[in-house]
Amino acid sequence: MTWGEFRPAENKALLDTTLVNPAYEIQAGDILVSRANTVEHVGAPVLVGDVRPHLLLSDKSLRFTPGSSVDRSWFVYWLRSPAARRAIAAKASGTSDSMRNISQSDFKAIVLPVPPAAEQQRIADALHERLARLNEIKTHLVATRQRLERLRDVVMAAAATGVLACDADPQHMTIDSSPSVTDGTLPPLATGWRWARLQNIADIVGGISKDAKNQHDSALTEVPYLRVANAQRARLDLSQVSKIRVPPKALEKLRLRSGDLLMAEGGDRDKLGRGWIWQEQIEDCIHQNHLFRARIQEHATRPELLGWYVNSAARSWFEANGKQSVNLASISISKVKMLPVPVPPADTQEQLDFVDLGARVLARFNRLVTFCEKGLAHAAALRRTLLAEAFAGRLVPQDPHDEPAEDLLKRIRAEREAAEAERKATRRASAPDRRTGRSATGQPAPETAPPRAPTPLPEGEQTTLPLEFTE
Template sequence: MGSDTGKSFKCEPRPAAPDEWGIVKVSAMTWGEFRPDENKALLNEGLINPAYEIRSGDILISRANTVEHVGAPVLVGNVRPRLLLSDKSLRFQTGSGVDRKWFVYWLRSPVVRKAIAAKASGTSDSMRNISQPDLKAIAVPVPPAAEQSRIADILSTHFTRLDAIEARLRAAQRYLERLQDFVMTAAATGVLAWDANPQHMPIASSPAVRDGTLPPLATGWRWARLQDIADVAGGVTKDSKDQHDQDLPEVPYLRVANAQRAQLDLSHVTRIRVTPKILDKLRLRDGDLLMAEGGDRDKLGRGWIWEDQIEDCIHQNHLFRARILERATHPKLLGWYVNSAARAWFEANGKQSVNLASISISKVKLLPVPVPPQDEQEQADFVELGQRVLTRFEHLAAACEKGLAHASALRRLLLAEAFAGRLVPQDPDDEPAEDLLKRIRAEREAAEAERKAARRAAAQAKRKRLTKPKASAPADAPPPPTPITDTPFPEGEQTTLPLEFTK
């Protein structure tokens, strides 16, 4: 089975227009189905080799990708024209009689995924590479052609059912997320209580921020700016000169990755050296709310409450800390609001750079926040009610995650059984696989002989052109005219010739 790869080109970040050539991106081959719109417009179209145009029925893999996806295959269905392989993609060319769907399923099987993971080079999980020789070295257990079709058919049937189950589970997850948003907002504004009387309450506008439409509050609640009810501070800046002093204490600190939506992920907490003065200033306290300063625009402000999980822990400058003053509100009420209704406010007031968004501490201090009545027991009642409802949603979300994990395990099991010869029965009347392999070898030898003949013919034609005597001009012929031009060609300039893709 042959394979070829594309060439590196100069491209624009935008997708190619219908009349332009495009270069396929790694993301087009990552998620199990080919995504032709994941491409970049080609700038140097003079280097195009149409032999590397992607066509319907091609089997593609990304040879450079994450650990999870490097070498993962896709079967191209309907594809837009004028789309080329990139230098990070490979195309497999199967011999006649090899079922393409079967071959793609084989590339997805656990034994192949394990072999690719073992051979992929690179030390970073963000990008690994697999070479053509390493892929070609993987042994393929080839069954008869008829059995290939039976395997592909039964896997397609089972996978279609699993696709439907997974789609429903993901839809349920999205629905639960919307319900969680609703409950967090309702709890944080007091309207979750059955006897609440929702009403729209005004807040003094500020020219520095855009508040937009704020949700209604229960009777007795009011709006305030975050700076009115909490002390808001940034964290430690990484890579300052003090952090290289081995005599300073090393303490744990939280990064943006630790601040997830309505939860803190403490599975990986790094450490940093700081002066005792900075430690005293930034040491987190029980009830502090942490909020993300930067990242994707829809992630601004996400985070959760610190509950003294780690001793002497601080936070970096890309996290804001809000410390509630004089028990103005319960930390969970504030945290629920920040992670639900306030998300639109953070998006509206964030600043977008090329790749990341951010929001300044001066704006975060002006975040409108709902303030409950001062009765602490009443605040505790709101928290208890909200927590009780949200816990039920968390159980349902965990069940969805468990179902998705079970579906993924079933896929791996089906593939393992299929390529161990245990998923479909063998038929003694099938054409032996050895006959199929003989035909494939004969086809490859004939194709190679044809290519060699074509190369010899091209070489002979080139030699004839070079040895053909040039006709001499008559002695009385006038000299050729001098081209009229305002600017001569720069030295060495010539017309661009098409280049071959590197195999």
């Protein structure tokens, strides 16, 4: 449900089809809703199209089966409308900041406006046409933004190695190998530049670990501290900065200074090393243990040049030297100290010229990326407006000759009552008579085998369910 479309190939299916309960088997035309998900996606719906056999409804999902006269596309669009999303958010609960749950009973209690069946189809057709155009625009904007970001990485790497300002052909240079890291192929450098290990031009330290006991000690100093979420690719996101209580010695040791480069120690593998330069935006700020701080030695290089390199050409080095656990990747401080970094000529003014040229070119790319992001935000707002107008009755014309919605609801109630009566009759027909042991159809009642006693297990062993799943 999170993707907004049904992808049967990415779901799990039972290998042993004898375990399939037909009551939970997903069928084409089903409307599925995410019952437990993130704040953004709880209650997200999909309309099932082609589906492979033996695909079952999970306990984190709900299935809606509208009446025969209800347009299913219209119903899914309504579930995505701003009004429905607000109603779902109001009823969803959860203790986590990111995860929410909504019960079946709460979902069933949500009130929705029901137009005549013919108008439902007109609404669905109009939304399909308009939203398809919006989706096409969104696809182009996303692709354009991705191309711009790739080109921006190329420019950052060229600026960080001097190639952007170099008239002569760049030179491929080497660095003494180290058995502790894998350097791979290093990019070419401009004339006068050289390679060095990060530990040769900067002091690198890790941050502070959060000690829960200290957070209630009023004698300790409370200061702001940066987390991995604050260190984005070539920028710092300071919209949410947490605070922590630390001893005075820790504050003195870890207080950030202008020009310090922050790099992520853990997270997704492709995000290792990302981060940017601290410019004293917040007084007495420190950083957590999942961020490394590199403080450049005097005149060795400009922080911007090092930051551009770490966030562009060095990404492959971080991925190659990171360690992957089950869910997260990380890299040790000893390896980060061995990162090969380009070192410009010692002339301070020349270094400033490199930074000025790189900043001017990158500013153009940043403006274009901003235009794409504004376009995507506008498309999202227009989508919400279209859905809101559709379910306020203002997107398509109304026809007084349409069958009234009340007649539609009466027919749905009649269908439901008939289906319930049929289920009860089926249960009565299959139930065995107490005197004869036969059902109403004359068939003998199925024999019920007595439960088997569980087989004792040797001490220390555990049982497993006989289920096999495949991705």
